[in-house]
Amino acid sequence: MPATVVTVTTGSSRSPIRSLRHHDYALMWIGLLLGSALMPMQFVTQILFLSDHAGEGSRLILSGLLGASRGGAMLTFSLFGGALADRFDRRRLLIGSQSAGLLTGAGIAIVMITTPGGPVMTLSLFIGLVFLASGLTAIDAPTRLSMVPELVGREDLPNAIALDAVAMQVAFPLGLPLTGVLIDTIGFGWTYVVTLGAYASLIATVAMMRYRPSRGSHTRRSSVVGDIREGLSYARVRPAILWVIALSFAVNGLGFPVVANLGPVWTSRILGLSPTGVGFLAMTWGIGSMVASLGMTNVGHFRGKGYLLISAAAGFALCVVLFGYSRSVPLSAVINVGLGSLLALSGVTATSLVQRVVHNDVQGRVMSLFMMSQGVSQLLTLPIGLFAQWATFELTMPLMGWLCFATVLAIAVSQPSVRSAGHQAAVE
Numbered sequence: 001m002p003a004t005v006v007t008v009t010t011g012s013s014r015s016p017i018r019s020l021r022h023h024d025y026a027l028m029w030i031g032l033l034l035g036s037a038l039m040p041m042q043f044v045t046q047i048l049f050l051s052d053h054a055g056e057g058s059r060l061i062l063s064g065l066l067g068a069s070r071g072g073a074m075l076t077f078s079l080f081g082g083a084l085a086d087r088f089d090r091r092r093l094l095i096g097s098q099s100a101g102l103l104t105g106a107g108i109a110i111v112m113i114t115t116p117g118g119p120v121m122t123l124s125l126f127i128g129l130v131f132l133a134s135g136l137t138a139i140d141a142p143t144r145l146s147m148v149p150e151l152v153g154r155e156d157l158p159n160a161i162a163l164d165a166v167a168m169q170v171a172f173p174l175g176l177p178l179t180g181v182l183i184d185t186i187g188f189g190w191t192y193v194v195t196l197g198a199y200a201s202l203i204a205t206v207a208m209m210r211y212r213p214s215r216g217s218h219t220r221r222s223s224v225v226g227d228i229r230e231g232l233s234y235a236r237v238r239p240a241i242l243w244v245i246a247l248s249f250a251v252n253g254l255g256f257p258v259v260a261n262l263g264p265v266w267t268s269r270i271l272g273l274s275p276t277g278v279g280f281l282a283m284t285w286g287i288g289s290m291v292a293s294l295g296m297t298n299v300g301h302f303r304g305k306g307y308l309l310i311s312a313a314a315g316f317a318l319c320v321v322l323f324g325y326s327r328s329v330p331l332s333a334v335i336n337v338g339l340g341s342l343l344a345l346s347g348v349t350a351t352s353l354v355q356r357v358v359h360n361d362v363q364g365r366v367m368s369l370f371m372m373s374q375g376v377s378q379l380l381t382l383p384i385g386l387f388a389q390w391a392t393f394e395l396t397m398p399l400m401g402w403l404c405f406a407t408v409l410a411i412a413v414s415q416p417s418v419r420s421a422g423h424q425a426a427v428e
Contacts, residue, residue: 016297019160024211025151028144031205033167038198041179041191042105044282046130047264048275049112049188053119062123064385067261067378069127073134074375081139082368083227085146086361094147094206097140102199104133109196113189134378141371146363149355151211158300158352165293165348180279231365234358239417240424241354244309245369247411247418248350251313251343252377254404255320258397259339261381262388270393271329284333288340296348305353305422310412312346317405324397357424 020026047063054062084093108129115122152160182191235241258266267278319338326332351370358366388396412418 019152019156022152024209027205031202034201035198036168038195042195044179064382067381069131070134071375071379073131074138077135077138078368078371079228082142082365083224085143085364098203101136105196109192142364142368145367161352162296180276183275240421243415243418249373250407252373256377257381258400284336285340288337289344292341292344303422306419309349312342313408316342320401321398353421
C-alpha cells in the first residue's frame with residue numbers, strides 16, 4: 001500500500017464502516033455519496049425527455065438508440081480508460097474526467113432547455129452528448145475502482161466495495177421520486193441542471209485527497225494498445241476472473257436492459273404511471289439496492305462466495321421474468337425491490353471476488369471489463385427495443401428474463417471456476 005494511506009486503528013475491526021477509517025477512501029466515498037444522489041436522476045431525466053419528444057411509433061426504438069449510444073461509448077472507451085488508469089496518476093485522471101463530464105452535462109441541459117433546430121436536431125445533439133458523457137464515465141469508473149485496493153488494503157477491500165455500493169444506492173429512495181417531481185415542476189432541462197452538482201462534489205473531494213499513486217502506476221509501457229492486450233491476457237488465463245466477469249456480462253447484457261434501460265418506458269406505458277409515479281416506483285429498486293449493499297458491508301471474504309454470486313444472478317433473472325408478467329403496480333414495486341437487491345448483491349460479490357486476486361498494476365484494465373459489461377447492456381438496448389417494438393414489450397420483458405436465467409445456469413453448471421471462485425488466494 002502507498003505511504004499516503006492514513007489509517008486510524010481505533011474501533012472494531014469488524015465495523016460495517018471500517019473502511020472509512022482510511023482518510024483518503026473516506027473522502028472518495030463522501031464524493032461518491034454526494035454524486036450518486038444526483039447521477040441516477042440524470043438517467044431517468046434523459047430517458048423521460050426522449051420518450052416525451054419521440055413519437056409513439058418510435059419511442060422504444062429511440063430509447064434503445066439512447067441506450068446503444070451509452071453502450072457504444074462504454075465499449076469504445078472502457079479498455080482505453082482502464083489502460084490510462086494503470087499508466088497515469090489516477091487522482092488527476094479522476095479530476096480531469098469529472099471536469100469534462102461537468103461541461104458535457106451542461107451541454108445536455110442546454111439542449112433540453114432550448115430544443116434547438118426542431119425535434120431531429122434536438123434529439124441528434126442530445127444523443128451525441130450522451131455518448132460523450134458515457135465515454136467519460138467509462139474512463140472514470142475503472143480509475144476509481146482501481147484506487148480502492150491501494151486506499152484500504154486487501155483486508156478491508158470487501159467492506160470498501162460494499163460501502164461503494166451503499167454510497168451509490170443510499171440516495172435512490174429520495175433521488176428517483178424527486179426526479180419526477182422536479183420534471184413536473186421545472187421541466188427536463190432545469191432538472192438536469194440540478195444534477196450537475198454531482199460532478200462538483202466528486203471533483204472537490206478527490207482534489208482534497210492526499211493519495212499519490214504507487215511507483216508501479218507510473219511504469220511506462222510500449223503503447224496503450226499493448227497495455228490493453230496485457231490486461232485482456234491477464235483475465236483470459238485466469239478462469240476465476242474470466243468467468244465471474246462473463247456472469248456479469250450475462251446479467252447486465254440480458255436482464256438489465258429491459259428492466260432498467262427500458263424500465264421507465266414500461267412503467268409509464270404499460271403500467272400507466274406519470275413521471276412522478278415512475279420515480280416512486282423506481283424508488284423501490286433503490287430501497288432493495290440500499291438494503292443489500294448495507295448487508296454486504298459486514299460480509300468479508302469466504303470460500304463459498306462463488307455460490308452467492310450464482311444465486312444472486314439467477315434470482316435477479318427470475319425477478320425480471322416476474323416483473324414482465326406483472327400488471328399490478330404494488331406487485332411490480334415488490335418485485336422491483338428484489339431486482340435492486342439481487343443486482344446489487346451480484347455486483348458487489350463479483351467485484352470483490354475479482355479485485356482481491358488482481359495485482360495493482362493491472363487493476364484498471366481488468367476492472368474496465370466490468371464497465372464493458374455495462375456497455376454491452378446499454379448497446380443491447382437497441383436490438384431489444386427494436387424487437388419489443390415489433391413483438392410487443394409485454395412478450396419481450398419475460399422472454400429476456402428467461403434467457404438471462406438460462407445463460408446464468410449454463411455458466412454455473414459448465415464452469416467450476418465460478419463455483420470455486422472464493423477459493424482463490426488474495427494478491428498481496
